[in-house]
Amino acid sequence: MPPRFKPVQNSVASALPTALPSTHVEGFVAYLQGECGLARNTVISYERDIKRFSDWFHESAVARVTDITLQDLSGYLRYLHELKLATSTIARHLVSLKMFFRYLMLEGILKESVADLLNSPKLWEHLPKVLSEDAVNRLLDAPMHQDLNPYRDRALLAVLYATGCRASEVCSLKMRDLQLDEGFCRCVGKGNKERLVSLNPVAVAALKTYLARERPARAGTSLDSPVFTSRSGRSIDRIQVWKLVKRYASRIGLSDAVTPHTLRHSFATHMLANGAEIRALQELLGHASIRTTQIYTHVEHSRLKAIHKQCHPRG
Structure with a gap:
């Protein structure tokens, strides 16, 4: 079924490869802005995260987003760790992914979200620096x-x-x-x-x-x-x-x-x-x-x- 949300023009999503259908990603960005009421910088971050997921998906052996398994997403998390991203950055990627999969459920594209079964990485490994x-x-x-x-x-x-x-x-x-x-x-x-x-x-x-x-x-x-x-x-x-x-x-x-x-x-x-x-x-x-x-x-x-x-x- 087509997205219920009007795609955002001139966004990062418009430049995505065909790894994921563009309507999925564009609709997701519009959903973040229109229904979730997220701040602009947050939307930009989530959109960038999904672009990275799309790039990984393009190189994976998975044919369709409906075929993604928990094992596939665990492999994606390992890929993020291999990029040596900060723990907090990986945690945000996971939030972006979960929201994206929930959006796909709202659109009737997925029956359930395997992303919700993923565990967040530990956020307390690196405590924030403070000044005296x-x-x-x-x-x-x-x-x-x-x-x-x-x-x-x-x-x-x-x-x-x-x-x-x-x-x-x-x-x-x-x-x-x-x-x-x-x-x-x-x-x-x-x-x-x-x-x-x-x-x-x-x-x-x-x-x-x-x-x-x-x-x-x-x-x-x-x-x-x-x-x-x-x-x-x-x-x-x-x-x-x-x-x-x-x-x-x-x-x-x-x-x-x-x-x-x-x-x-x-x-x-x-x-x-x-x-x-x-x-x-x-x-x-x-x-x-x-x-x-x-x-x-x-x-x-x-x-x-x-x-x-x-x-x-x-x-």
Whole structure:
């Protein structure tokens, strides 16, 4: 039966080889956007994952998607491991695959999904890296007057750490989202879900300074205009945020592995260390599942073990 969802034009799926029928893949992408309400970046990631699966499928001995067995999909997972992908990346591929097979069931193409029988790889093999509170403070102070956008960069770093927001969420902030007098802002996360996040005094002060000294010269007063802009007045993107975090981390001697997400991890870990409840942290981070948030309990436990080993006389 034909897909119930209108195919998305000019997508990655349109360039797929004939390993899987193009209507299957295009319909799946439209399904993600139209019915699942996933964020654009998530849809792009899932679409890329299915392209990789399609490439593998093309080289396999399986003739049709309806012939795929659990053994075949286990072979696909082994193939992903052979590519030396990160555990978290393989886990996302598995989620993409399960959603794709469920879509095929909705379309009546498959009677059951063998993908649901696959087990997710262990996600706790590599715990996220976090910065100490002292390292975070040094990073927030790293922008200097000789930099092109010192006030913007200070405000951006302060907001990333104060809220635990993703880089994409901070980039999408509009002027109307800021409530500086009340100390919070509204952000839009994955799946276009809105949440309110608190701004600590450091972030509020940095934002007020930036809005007073740098932003007026480059952006209008419209409430729909972006908070963080380039010198041309356009909204900055995730790549720019990634680059500036890398630059300032390098300036103060931190590892080149520090990224905007490191500040998100640090925010969550520091919140737990200071008594935040796991359910409250889930809401602050915008996690759909508590299982995602629970990774930070593992991080905090690892930190405490390191302190014990360092400080105990028989550690």
